[in-house]
Amino acid sequence: MSQSTVSVKTYAFTLLTLLGLTLLTSLLGLADLGRFSFVAAVAIAAVKASLIACFFMHALYEAKLVRVVMAGGVIWFLIMISLTLSDYLTRGWMPFPGK
Amino acid sequence: MADPSVLALREQFRNPEQQRETSTVGMWIFLVTEVMLFGGLFTAFSVYRMSHPAGFDQGSADMEFWLGAINTAVLICSSFTMAMAVHSSETGKKSRLAVFLLLTILIGLVFLVIKFTEYYLHYHDQKLPGILFHDTSPDAAYVQMFFVFYFLMTGLHAFHMIVGEGVLCAMLIRTWLGSFSERYHTPIELAGLYWHFVDTVWVFLFAIFYIPGAHLK
Amino acid sequence: MMPTCLALLLQGSVTREYNVFFWVMVALCGAVGTGIAAFLVYCAWHYRRRSPNELPPQISMNIPAEVTWIAVPALIFISMFAYGLKMYFDLERPPDNSEDVYVVARQWMWKTQHLGGQREIDTLHVPVGRAIRLNMISQDVIHSFFIPAFRIKQDVLPGRYTSIWFKAVVPGTYHLFCAEYCGTEHSQMIGWIYAMNPKDYQIWLQQGAAEGSLASTGEKLFHQFGCSNCHHFSGHGRGPNLRGLYMRPVQITTGQTVVADETYIRESILQSRAKIVQGFQPIMPTFQGQLSEEQVAALIAYLKAIGPAPGEEMPSGPGEEMGDYGGIRPDLSEPVAPATKPGAR
């Protein structure tokens, strides 16, 4: 694989986008969004993370197996966090106390 | 000297292509284990944040917001230089590879320096949970919980950064010894994957620690 | 050993239903298990290798067979799940007329408090035929309140009330165990449940020299610790009006609405700034360390005793004995006489 998988131009473009997003999320942080500031921050972070993965880590250009491994990692984290939170979110839904 | 790519072929692989692909798959699986490692902390953090939002916002307000923002930009730049290092290893430019590796190491050190100044500032404001913690706000207990997770997660991240610095130094030495070429540069790619992953983790840490309470400052 | 097994079959209201479901499952699984074991032995014998070079027919796929032994177990499992769920909800939803008992667990002993004020260590006297609802909390590690005869078990957590209910059917003494490992003397943290006929229970009540019902103890504490300075029943004190607070949805400053169950009341007493009611200042001092778990339980019993949530019709059963709610403060000094209406569900 003598020629490079990703051109320098793409790297530079990704860098600028990431720095822009960092600025955006910082400004959003300073503006008081109340309850949504946490959700917005994580959403923007997710976008930045996927940018890094796709371009810097060549995820778009790798074999299908690597993409499956990446997806597996994300899905398993989501399984853990969603089922754990499902216990905490559904507490108190029962008409009687304590459950 | 024989072509480095043939020499480096491990005997259990049939051809260099199979060796490169297997190593990449192995690295990505390792990164998945790191996702689950940090994932456990993110899960615990989100459970406590959900049950004590006020305390965690108060804790987030005590963070050095601008230092965090600068650190994020610094780490993204180090990711960029690392990507350029991988690019130059692919195109066989050894000198440029060494320069970008050196740049990545230095920017990484800048990140660590900023990080430890932040830790010192928290020590100065008596915000070390368990050791020296003083807080007068109504929900001091939950602010302490916030700082427990702050030190746990950013500490683990800093540890990964230090390991990353070591790996990059090793890569720099091997590059200087000339063991990489256009056809064999897998270790550089794997080091790149690891470094970008550590940067991704920091992106999320910045989002959950610094941003939610920034408007309360 | 046999009599205790038989005795096990009848005691708790849940027990009979539990045993039927348990033994139906044993029969079902036993049949499938022995069927498979028998088939294994049959195949091992009937299809034993006749000659060293024997090559049997290489059949290796039968879609209908596969589908049946996926679908049939799935259906059986769903029905097991459904019935298990029904029993679980019966176990978790206490009947309306259940009588509260406060249990405080600490390393290696159980402390139970009746509404009538009686306090017991490692024992619990209950009348037969009355639904008893246990409000339990731990002072240190996780314990678990387990009465095998009544088929009930519930972990007792530090920092949070957990509850379960039971109703004794047959008078007798039954084991009480701690089922969650809690340290060196975990196996000594055991006790006895005395299910008594209502008459014997009355005699036992009189003997217990209780210094007043739990609610009255709570009332004394309410005044002693100055709660009444801010929480007036007329409704315009510095603190929220606590009349009829129990199980009422409360809007707190962060915008969430929380149901005021025992855990909320306890948390508001001990970590008072955790959940501030909408429209009030966080000025309440924390009582962490000043009040023991038993005193907090007494305060909660008092708050529950001074009235159901306004607008809700008066509950039948013990509600009447709690005194009249027409705005005058109920007199709680004499011990509460439990409802002796026969057949109270």
Place this chain on the structure above:
Amino acid sequence: MATISIAEPPRPAPARPRLNYLTEKTGLMSWLFTTDHKRIGLLYVLSITFFFFFGGFFALLMRLHLLLPQGWLFGHETYNKLFSMHGIMMVWFFLIPSIPNTLGNFVLPMMIGAKDLAFPKLNLLSWYIFMLGGLTTLYALVRGGVDTGWTFYTPFSTSYSTTFVIAAAVGILIAGFSSILTGLNFIATVHRMRAPGLTWYRLPIFIWSTYATSLILVLATPVLAITLAMIAIERVFQVGIFDPALGGDPVLFQHMFWFYSHPAVYIMVLPAMAVVSEIIPTFSRKPIFGYKAVAFSSMAIAIIGFLVWGHHMFVAGESAYAAMTFSLLSYMVAIPSAIKVFNWTATMYKGSVQLDTPMLYAIGFVALFTIGGMTGLFLAALGIDVHVTDTYFVIAHFHYIMVGGTVMAFLGGVHYWWPKISGKMYPEFLAKLSALTVFLGFNLTFFPQFILGYMGMPRRYAAYPPEFQVLNVLSTAGASILGVGYVVPLIYLIWAWKYGERAPDNPWRTTGLEWKTPSPPPKHNFDVTPIVTWNAYDFEAQKEELQLG
């Protein structure tokens, strides 16, 4: 590389014995720094045998103590340390590495026609990390042991236990990384190192199940590492992560612990299913019934196994809706196990069954695993679990799966591949006798515990009410028979290693690439990488080669 002199005509090599992986290099250094997957497999066999008998000895001491209702052998403190160390030793230092790291390491590369695992040095590193973890836990044991149980529930483990919790937690954390490395190695190997022509549907079921196990190893173990790290940090810095006074929640620890520990029980049982899925077709001389169903049910167990951990916490204070979800999902995960059991029995139907020792262990596994699995159905039903959780019913349930299942399958696998590992045959009659002893001793030990659990005897009790004594005495009697049943194979296998009769390359005359190498195999398994054109367990295609029919 030996230089070949051109002048000398290539004479046929003299009939000196071929060098195999055991004789190729000798000496301690060649073992301690080997990167040969077969040798690393043997290193693991030695380590886990040591830990198994250590843990087993503790179990025997506990059973002796429980002969009398008030106990007589130990104080309660020591008894608590015994069951904690028994749990820790058996779970992390025997059951989890027992089949993947020993038989898996040995046989997996040979089954897929590879010279070695994808990352041989990583494989050796995994063994060293395992031993480091083991020694750290042994240090904790020697200094005074740990009394929190293998579950480390907070707040007892973090703020009330006065024993060596940090040392034990760090020891297990280190051993966890050895599992991660092995899992990573297996996944990369199975994906990238298969012989040409060996598609996924031609792989033996052993590879499918070991691959599924590796998925769990890689995805679940890091969460254990971070949870135990939080316990250690909370004890060192006295800052309450799970302490209610600081707003922490002890139930959250249980969530994070069981997120790992339930998939961990599938890490323990899936490799056992893998071994049994090899043994039954071989000794029935028939392909496994419903190949795709069995293969996909291994993957289904691995995946759904991650969604069910809440059934350990039905009474621990989780919300009723969460309990309902976890109960339903627990029944879903039971279906693939049912599929496997039915397919194993169907494999034997109309086969040509030879009851050698491995087959005895395999049939024992299927019978006992069925009982273990079905008692799991009891525990998944919310109504029933409330009464029997945290009692001896649960102890019996998971011992039926761990001891009745995984240990039986491990012994079956060791006997099945013993000719390939050592090049010698084990004594058949003595092996059958010890298999029978293990089966009887096991049932006598653990079946009474189902009744004890139903009657309400809680687990982890150093003393119990007198009416449970008769069943406890039966259980202790069973435990001593079981102990004998385990020691006998150790003795005759060591004897057979040296004095056993030489084993042919394919003693069971079965399919499978690992049987196409000489036994014991050379260092690189295959002189020329085989081209695979036949399906797994295809006796028909290899009829001539195996002189069958």
